[in-house]
Amino acid sequence: MKDFFNNSAFKTVAIITVIAAVSIFITFNWFIEFSSFSVGLAKAVLGICLVWIFDKYAVKEIDTIEELKKGNIAYAIFFLGLCIVIASAILTS
Secondary structure, three states: OHHHHHOHHHHHHHHHHHHHHHHHHHHHHOOHHHHHHHHHHHHHHHHHHHHHHHHHHHOOOOOHHHHHHHOOHHHHHHHHHHHHHHHHHHHOO
16 A cells, blocks of 8 residues: 555646545636636546556556557557547536
8 A cells, every 4th residue: 555655647647636625625616717727727636547547447457557658559449449538427417
């Protein structure tokens, strides 16, 4: 579990999540005209988290970075399709 928290991807997502939460709090309380930006940022963080969780746990047999380094276009297109599905689900929510 310690490896999970020392992962650079986790740290990056955690920092962006905190920034999104603070920006939502500030804009909804004092600058309501800028609130759509903070909600968009929060949705982007949610999409990144969902793609990362899906990659880490649902397709754990496949090393995404290694496949992309090999130039596996089929996996890249599959992963892009997954990202598009998640983005469209978040966009329409």
